[in-house]
Amino acid sequence: MSQLSPSREQVVDRSNASLESNDKEITQVTAVDLEADIPDGGLQAWLCVLGGWLISFCTFGYVQSFGVYEDLYVLAGASTPSNVAWIGSFQLFMIFAMGLPAGKLFDAGYFHHLQIAGALLFVFSLFMLSLVDISKFYQIFLSQGVGVGIGCGMMFLPALSVQAHHWKNRRALAMGIVLTGSSFGGIVHPIMHNQLFHGKTGFAWGVRASAFLILGLLVIGNCLMTIRLPPKRNGPKPKFSAIFRDIPYMTASVGTFFVLWGLYFPYFYLQLFVDLHGLSENLAFYTLAILNAASVFGRTIPNLLADKIGKFNVFVPICGMSGVLVFAMFGITNTAGVIVFSILYGFASGAFVSLVPPTMATLAPDITQIGIYMGVGFFLTSFANLTGTPISGALLGDEYKWFKAIIFSGVVMLAGTAVNLACRSMIAKRKGTQYV
Template identity: 50%
Template sequence: MQGKPAVEGLETLTKRSSSMTEQPRSESVAEVDKVLAPTQEIDIPDGGLQAWLSVLGGWLVSFCAFGFASSFGVFEAYYVNAGTSSSSNISWIGSLQFFFLFAMGLPAGKLFDEGYYRFELAFGSLFLVFCMMMLSLADPTKYYQLILSQGIGIGIGSGLLLVPALSIQSHHWRRKRSLVMGIVLSGASFGGILYPIMLNQLFNNGVGFAWGVRAAGFMTLGFLVVANCVLRTRLPSARERRKVAGGRDLPKPRIRDILTDTPYLWMSVDRQYTDFYLQLWIAILNASSIIGRTVPNAISDRIGTLNTLAPLAVITGALVFVMFAATTPGAVIVFAILYGAFSGGFIAMLPPTLASMSRSPDEIGIRIGFGYCFCSLAMLTGTPISGALLGPQDDWAKPIIFSGIVLLAGAACIGYARVLVARRKGSRRV
């Protein structure tokens, strides 16, 4: 049964504010306490029309933000053929795009917690589509134009959208939060299939680069308009709660407390191998990641987020070394299926795991944002380092070993974070 939303309590209290001095002090304090109650005491419906509409909106944002970024392999091949620069230099465009996609999670998460989600969704959508149109006007032989429009502009626009689309699910879901966030992030898998295929066909079948990018931009605009219409928050923001509280001293989430939370820090010290060098098989990898982004998340709602994330991190790291045995097209396809499933599960488990470490609803956005911000540093350097290790002789052993070791080291950090959280909670279900 869906209880009365906390926002209704906020509206009721606001209407009574003009006559509050005429009411007994105990009644006004009780009203404030009702609005300021922690999430555990607020009835979160775990379903309903608005909840599922928010899932749809988040799915569309994930489709556009991650999907277009995942199509960079198509752009890279086109830029190399156009003589833009070397493959190693061009990879920086994709790295910057992913860097800002994740780095913008920090300001986006803070804005979401403060109640400015509507502004950042609208601005991020317009800015993303604007930069896609600017990319369509760019000269593919001019490196700086591609850096500005695709690497920086599209990355910033996408980054402003992703964290709000994920964080908003916590307003509608609690028991099924991990599964729902996995469903939202499965949009990235579908986008990672559709965008590359569409762009590759448009670039190489007479339409050309400019109108191919514009077609993708118009499709993105339509999806994001729908997302902006259906995404809705349900709980009062931190700014609204402080306004209702008047002069009362409310505890505010402090960045220092988050950055000194040892399990959270160990959990955040991890990132993954880039997929840009598997572009021939990227559609297969993204298709298999659909399973990885949903099944593990459904399991984690029963056994705990860290209990699910830690094994996924270990398996993902170990699978990188399997690339040594992938010497035939069939073996590469098998590797792409397995790696897509487990790495997709790892990616989809990050937001619900970070959210589960929040002490209050006011921290969910900034916790996810900080986690993504940590990831952005590895996103910025991962592909160029792998490209440099690959070298002109295509020595695959070096980037494989580097990526595998980094992933397994990250898995060890997650495992240690799991131990610390289990000790803190006194429970094995973490």
């Protein structure tokens, strides 16, 4: 009898297994129900887009204006172009790297906590930046690279991810509109900084003025954004081992890494390029503004198209277009060439940046895991942002050999395009459709 009757431990194990199975079924049904319940519009959804736009304006838009600081710090003797580039690249690195903890905390329901903590750290770091000696590299790196980078990283990914709570069929467009905030930030911040730093205001009060502006906008943005879905604190957790075993997802991450490795070379060095080639001092001040103005269209039109014909079907050509355009820097010999390049590259690079989040989001198994899937992807690609522009700066060297940096950036971006094309084929085969 004792051999035929199950032990108490066996009964408990079977009961637990049954409960876990039921929990998984409930979680899957809930995820489907949540996906179906997304309004895909309405006042609350559009207010969330506006709030995300303000966060993007203040965070990614500010970081994309680092070319102004690069020019200022190099000419002030803080360090070499390569070393100074580490400050801006570390900012970009932290914006993406913080996506891993921020994405996990977002899924757990700590959205507004992240926004408030990030805003406080960001603004505090800017006030510390206003007190530094711009010829002292370590002071700039701690305040602008570390402090500003971490603060922006805590806010940026959650402000993008929360759009998935309100949008489904037009999710890529909504995220693209949010990211136009960084484009407008990339227009306003460089012009404002150049005018303040090189005018009567000076560096210290110029930075403080931008800090006050950013503080006000971040408060408004946080108040406008809302979450609709319940936090995922209970139930089965996404396993990182499963994420890293997802071959198409990892392939997309590798392809994105290579493109990002060269993408920001013009953003960091174009103003210096124009200055050193003696093309036009006034034009040099506005190159970043032109790049970011063109990216407004790049962050909306391709995203609108991606919602209709598939994310990867737009993403892959945009990767290739960005890589090819980097080689066009060889042909920049006059003012007209700088303007045309800035417009075209601003459009292509802006489209790439705005397509990365919705493309990553499509690879998540369900809506409740979008935060962590985007976070892991952002973290993996963050190392490209960390090392890309310093490598370009090292290739430039003291003699400013521009051809080395241009070839490196263009080649790695085209390599990333090839990898993303392979990923698109995998996704199309998995889904059994070319609409991917």
